[in-house]
Amino acid sequence: MKLISNSDTLSEKRQLDRNAGIHQEDNQEDNLLSEKLNWYNLSIKRFIDLFCSIGLMLGIGWWLFPIVALLIKLDSPGPVFYTQKRGGIYNTVFNCYKFRSMAINDKEDLTQATRNDPRVTKVGRILRKTSIDELPQVFNVIYGNMSLVGPRPLILSQNDENAKIIEGYRNRHLVKPGITGLAQAKGYRGETELPNSIYFRYKLDMYYIKNWSVNFDLKLIWMTAITIFSGDENAY
Numbered sequence: 682m683k684l685i686s687n688s689d690t691l692s693e694k695r696q697l698d699r700n701a702g703i704h705q706e707d708n709q710e711d712n713l714l715s716e717k718l719n720w721y722n723l724s725i726k727r728f729i730d731l732f733c734s735i736g737l738m739l740g741i742g743w744w745l746f747p748i749v750a751l752l753i754k755l756d757s758p759g760p761v762f763y764t765q766k767r768g769g770i771y772n773t774v775f776n777c778y779k780f781r782s783m784a785i786n787d788k789e790d791l792t793q794a795t796r797n798d799p800r801v802t803k804v805g806r807i808l809r810k811t812s813i814d815e816l817p818q819v820f821n822v823i824y825g826n827m828s829l830v831g832p833r834p835l836i837l838s839q840n841d842e843n844a845k846i847i848e849g850y851r852n853r854h855l856v857k858p859g860i861t862g863l864a865q866a867k868g869y870r871g872e873t874e875l876p877n878s879i880y881f882r883y884k885l886d887m888y889y890i891k892n893w894s895v896n897f898d899l900k901l902i903w904m905t906a907i908t909i910f911s912g913d914e915n916a917y
Contacts, residue, residue, distance in 0.1 A: 715893035767834035778817035831859025832886035
């Protein structure tokens with residue numbers, strides 16, 4: 682069943698948008714991209730991506746990464762880093778890097794992590810709770826297939842499934858995916874337990890793309906930092 686289809690009424694869509702914390706005029710729905718997405722502002726965004734990512738590696742990465750790697754190897758057999766195919770800008774596919782937080786299994790590319798997931802290791806649970814498992818994605822940012830801020834990249838099977846039930850879902854890929862995004866800053870993380878939460882995340886991603894600015898990115902980076910240090914119950 683489609684979450685949003687041609688038979689849905691405009692009022693139903695508006696109600697779902699309000700539940701997601703989105704308020705927009707009718708004529709905004711046809712304009713997908715922010716007017717500020719030009720080469721000058723994108724150059725500033727790229728500079729911020731590189732400055733923060735390289736600064737992170739020089740500041741804490743050089744000592745934190747070896748410690749995390751040692752803990753992962755002592756906790757369970759398998760590689761330190763986990764590479765997974767994810768959907769990128771313009772529906773391209775790239776290798777997304779993370780610290781391995783699960784025991785090796787054959788469902789890692791098919792199903793997302795759930796609360797109290799038995800696949801998550803002891804060290805992995807700490808890494809996921811603190812979002813340290815996401816830190817290797819700074820290499821994706823430096824390489825250029827991700828940004829610090831943008832719609833979160835999903836595994837390919839999730840992308841395909843969500844595109845079947847939400848009209849226009851692949852429009853999320855009009856910009857680079859990010860380590861964090863508006864949906865994550867608003868608390869939409871982890872397992873999509875409710876069907877409408879998929880739609881809420883999609884609408885928040887599209888709101889971000891429509892209203893993007895450099896200041897918006899900086900605000901979301903700050904909001905994400907606060908969430909990490911204060912703890913997030915949806916990080917598991």
